[in-house]
Amino acid sequence: MSTTTLTHDEAHHHEAPKGWRRWLFSTNHKDIGTLYLLFALVMLFLGGASAMLIRMELFQPGIQFLDPDLYNNLVTNHALIMIFGAVMPAAAGLANWMIPMMIGAPDMALPRLNNLSFWILPAAATMLILSFIIPFFPGGGTQINTGWTIYPPLSIQVGMSMDFLIFAIHLLGISSVLASINIIVTLLNMRAPGMTLMTMPMFCWTWLVTAFLLILVVPVLAGGVTMLLFDRHFGTSFFDAAGGGDPVLFQHLFWFFGHPEVYILLLPSIGVLSHVIPAFSRKPLFGYKSMVGAMLAVATIGMVVWAHHQYTIGMSLGAVTYFMIGTILISIPVGLMVFNFIATMWRGSMTFETPMLFAVGIVLMFTFGGLSGVMLAVVPADMQYHDSMFVVAHFHYVLMPGAVFGLFAGVFYWLPKWTGHMYNEKLGKIFFWTNVIGFNITFFPQHFLGLAGMPRRIVDYNMMFTEFNVVSSIGAMIFGLSHLILLYIVIKTIRGGKKAESRAWEGAKGLEWELDSPPAFHTWTVAPQIK
């Protein structure tokens, strides 16, 4: 029926193009998905390198080899590269690969836009990296010592690298907004006949919500950093108290974006779990409708609780109480999702291949991060925990399992589909265990450090924090190096391996498994009929 779509016409004159043109001019969702994923992998290693430097510096008290501004510059750069360079593009890569195959569409709805949203990314990453290295050149100004939250007035005083960073954020924002528009249009208009919104695969639902969140909050961040740019160069005083502005306004704009952003990072991985757990439990997902409802609730409440990051700024009692109750309320739908996953596993005939190992690990560790989140949500407690290593422990426990491990699970689950080869299961398991054990050794002690009063974002620390920091740094080495195993597995699987069947996992359900592994360059040019 819909053989003659937009994409099909266009794809014809560069059918199976060769060399660099295939990638630079690509409008093919699979190729663009691959580009996104490879980009994310490179960024994962860059961001990882900065994290290793941070942990090496913190191995001992005192200042080892990073001066304080450079240390803070690394902290800033690490966060931004991981969030905007690794996690978001990796999730977008999964979306590009899987959404059209899952909903029986020949491609994304707006393939040229798709090309643009990817190719903005390398430019943005270049700006981001420049913002880190420019201070090392003569006349390059001071380092970005603000942390990823770039609060004024400090961010107004930073040298020109802040302008590069602001520009990078603009580019990253444009890229993710374009990608989101594309994803929403695809999901709303391109589903195979017979597939309704309430029967589409859960990964699609999570991305629909994520994409909506992105187009609602990213423009606000873009506005905020634009005002920052104006304050820096054009004499405005949006955030300068001397001119009648208010630095706290920036915090509100930032966290209006920043809190929903954590769900933007989380939800695609929840989508992956909604496929992995049923496949390896050999049972359908428990409570599809309640999952959708919970997700919508999380997204909606998540838009209006941002100031739990700002309890200490001196809000009125009424305001902090509102933000506290709102924040704690979110743990109800979040908990519901977790219970749905557990109920899916309940009495299933489970097997523990690498994707499933990650999935079970996520359910355990993410829940732990959620618990420390509830501790932080309580105002009087947060007065103590705020800006301590406890917060660092909290968000790594939610972000690593909640976002990164979810993406790992997805990569291992769909790698056979993408490459046509099975990865080496034994190596996959070794990767899982070193990764997860390294992660816990790194971040678990940071809870204690924070509770004992060690502040975050400071290069030096009191002698009494030495032991836990040593443990944490050793864990970080294991954790960081374990990713080399991932790299090896991915390269090895791309180049060869046991042939994957079209249904690579016998419990896997969904349209994508009806296609060959690897799928043809163009798939679903004739839309499937959904029974």
Next chain:
Amino acid sequence: MNDQATENRSNNRRTTLLLSGVVVLMFGFGFAMVPLYNLFCQVTGTQSLSQRSTIGQIRPSTDGVDENRWVTVKFDATVNPNLPWDFSAVTHTMRVHPGKTYEVNFLAQNRSHSTVTGQAIPSVAPWQATPYFSKLECFCFNKQTLTGTQKTEMPLRFMVSTDLPEEINSMTLSYSFMRLKEGEKQPADADLPPLIAANPDN
């Protein structure tokens, strides 16, 4: 067949336009927050810093000096980068009895060679203590003018109210000195000595 494709195309275009509209609206919303935020704070008093009017208003002490109670008051001095002054507290911390009047001095010096006018903005932390901290005489009540390189002491006479809630036994009074010059914002002059940290002991 072609109808289907055209229909798809126009559907996609419509949705794309709609979503782009949302993006533009949200970008505008960010900027609309600037006036809305101030309005919201004024109406609800959510941001305790905007309740500045209450600072300086005395909560009358109901009964003389409370000799049995000690409250620690800390003083913090900050200069906005647009003001080429050094500004610091002579006394950094002091123990006081509620109901009794005390005097402390702040030190200000103009680092530039021209006459500059500034205004100090006070704030109290924790904010709950704000109405109980009364300034009887303060350099922050008026704008201050210093001629080139002039150095001066600025006095503050204050009293902590005996009604100060039980649970508060220490508070910080913080001043930010800002340049007063209507309509013009001037970055810190490049030929001036570098800004010193406002307060050497924290």
